[in-house]
Amino acid sequence: IHCHDGHTALAPVLIRELEGYRHFFQRTGCVVTIHNAGLGYHQEVDDLPFAQAITGLPPRVIHDNLLNRAFDPLLAAGGYAALSTVSETYARELQETDLDAMTGWLGHRLLARGARITGITNGINPGDYDPTRPKQHGLPAGFDPATGDLAGKKVCRRWLLDRLSGDGEPLAPARRVGDLSRVEDSHPLFTMVGRLTGQKGVDKLVGALESLLPLDPDFGVLILGSGEKTIERRLARLAGEPDARGRLCLLFGYDERLAAAVFAAGDFFLVPSRYEPCGLTDFIAQLFGNLPVVHHTGGLTKVENGVTGFTYREHSSAALMGAMQRAVSTFRRQPGVIRRMQRAAVERIRERYTWDRVIQRYFDLYRATLPQ
CATH class of the missing domain: 3.40.50.2000 (Glycogen Phosphorylase B;)
Known part of the structure; x- marks a missing residue:
């Protein structure tokens, strides 16, 4: 399953954490591509009880994936899917430079957890x-x-x-x-x-x-x-x-x-x-x-x-x-x-x-x- 950006980044989390999905998708791999990691593009949820209520995820998943005090789907996805972004240089900027500050340090938080972002430059027809x-x-x-x-x-x-x-x-x-x-x-x-x-x-x-x-x-x-x-x-x-x-x-x-x-x-x-x-x-x-x-x-x-x-x-x-x-x-x-x-x-x-x-x-x- 290939997911794009924060809008769909919780799909890998849901299919690994929720009982019915876990069995059905046990042999399915997941990729989440981050097209823009800038602040305002994460689809984060500040209201943590609401995040738990609408996702059905266990409280530990919500509280283990807070970025700037909000539940962050992209941060959560790092534990359940391979992560990619749309160029090699942007991947390095997110995890190896201070430019990651513009994301709220998402890239460095992922790296600290051992989640590497793979850069694949977009193609064109x-x-x-x-x-x-x-x-x-x-x-x-x-x-x-x-x-x-x-x-x-x-x-x-x-x-x-x-x-x-x-x-x-x-x-x-x-x-x-x-x-x-x-x-x-x-x-x-x-x-x-x-x-x-x-x-x-x-x-x-x-x-x-x-x-x-x-x-x-x-x-x-x-x-x-x-x-x-x-x-x-x-x-x-x-x-x-x-x-x-x-x-x-x-x-x-x-x-x-x-x-x-x-x-x-x-x-x-x-x-x-x-x-x-x-x-x-x-x-x-x-x-x-x-x-x-x-x-x-x-x-x-x-x-x-x-x-x-x-x-x-x-x-x-x-x-x-x-x-x-x-x-x-x-x-x-x-x-x-x-x-x-x-x-x-x-x-x-x-x-x-x-x-x-x-x-x-x-x-x-x-x-x-x-x-x-």
Whole structure:
């Protein structure tokens, strides 16, 4: 039985502790995958009598698995199932570094009990994000970063920029703030698709843009997503500043086809997350020839600096701005390097991260959980 996150993490506990289930599942192995161990993702229960009443678990199980005084399903699962998470680096961060503080020290508590977390980086099906099939994504033209055929990418970019000019037609269902009327075809375009939260590092992005937009007038930024209202308001205020007008466009909301258009139009894709268990948007961006600029943490360490994207190590606006400047400089001075990086990014995915390759590691983990 493969369970995902705190929502289902008690299943292995129940089938080992409750009489009727214990016999029926005696030869069944269990795996619990932690997709995000951050505080707020554990599905913990503060009311201990209520936790016992709704689960039927013995009092010792409830009281032996308290994290910050709450019954924690992920902590409990460690005694009954094999644990995995969605990248090798995130597994190490949880059990070998102080970044585990952001989980309430879940990883270290598990380690103290002898429960190791196995890291298996998520896979992706490249066929789901294939820019050579434009109709699948609602794009006006196809292109292929793997071969360097990018004429259609320029068409997609122009098509989207025309709609994001000052008088462009609305892009439902997103609410637009700002536009890209000053962004020329020769300018690099930074993009982002995701939740606009502190965990995703958007607060650091605002700081980076506040400094970089006045310094360099020849790039644009396009952001699609929604999230914390304080961050949305900071972005909206920035879009109204003189240096950002016509260069920073915000699309508050989400739509799958609109996201595909953003991935296809962009030159660089920003992932400044404070922590990131795996990250799939960096994969998607690479398949669309959109090179990631990422904070070197968790699953984002699969992006190779200067080979398949651009990385930075310190979680700060200054470090992010430095990585963006490196990306812009390479774009302007070494376009051939950018083309090689685009090809290498797609090749890495096909060599290492397709699901048919990744699934073999899960099969090994499944076999290890079965009773001998």
